[in-house]
Amino acid sequence: MSDLTPASVAATYFDALGRGDVPTAMAQLSPQVVWHQPGANRFSGDHTGIDGVGALIGGMMEVSVGSFRLDVAGAAMVNGALVAVPVRFSGTRAGSSMDMAGVDLLTVRDGKIVEVHLFSEDAAAEDAFWGQA
Template sequence: MEAKEIVASYFDALAKGDMQNALSSFTPETKWSQPGNNKFSGLKKNLDEIIKMFEGIMGDTAGNMTVRPNGEMKESGSFVAVPVWFTAKKGSISFDLGGMDLFEVKSGKIMHVWTFSDDQQVDDEFWGR
C-alpha cells in the first residue's frame, strides 16, 4: 500500500468510529506532535501516549470530537499532507476549525504525525490547560 492509502484508511476508520483499526495504522513507536499551548500539546513519544491523548480529547468532548479530511491529500515520498476540519463541543462551547495534518509513513505504518491548526489561539482556548 502507498503512503496515501495508509493515511486514507486511518481517516476511514476514524470516520466510522473504529479506533482499533485507526490505531492499527500506527506502530508502538509512532510519534505525534501536537501544537500549541494546551493540555494536549507536545510530543507524544509512543502509541500509549497517543492513546492517552485521544482518550483525554474524547473525555473532554463527551466523545463528539471529529476530524475529517477537507481537501485533497498530497503525497511526497513517505510524507502525506492532509487538509483537515475539526469539530467538537464542550458544554456550550463549540469548536469548528480547519488545519493540516502531516503524516510520515514507512513500511506501511504511520511513524510520525504533525498537526497544524488554522488558528492555534482558538485551539488553545478550547482545550485549556
C-alpha cells in the same frame, strides 16, 4: 518493506477515523509513533507510542464529552513518505465550541505511520477550547 503506499496507509487511517473505528486507525500507527500536538494547551507537546497517542485521543474525547470529530476536507497530497491531508475538526464542551480547518502531516514508513504533525488554522482558539490541565 511493505507493499502499502503512504497514500493507502493514510486513506485507511482517515477512513477508519471517519467511521469511528479507532482500533483500525490505531493499527496504522507504528509502535514507536511520535505525535506532535500543537499549541499551548493541556494536550500540546509530543506523545510517543501507541499508548501515548491513545491516551491523547482518549483525553480529547473525554474533555469534549465525546463530541470531538475530525473530517477529511480535501485530497491527500503525497511527497515520498509524507502525506498532507486537509482536515476540519470540531468539538463542543461546557458552553464552548471549536470548528476549524487544519492539516495533518503524516510520515509513513514500511506501511506504518511513524510521525504525525498537526497544524491548526487558529491556534489560540484551539488552546482556549482545550484549556489547561
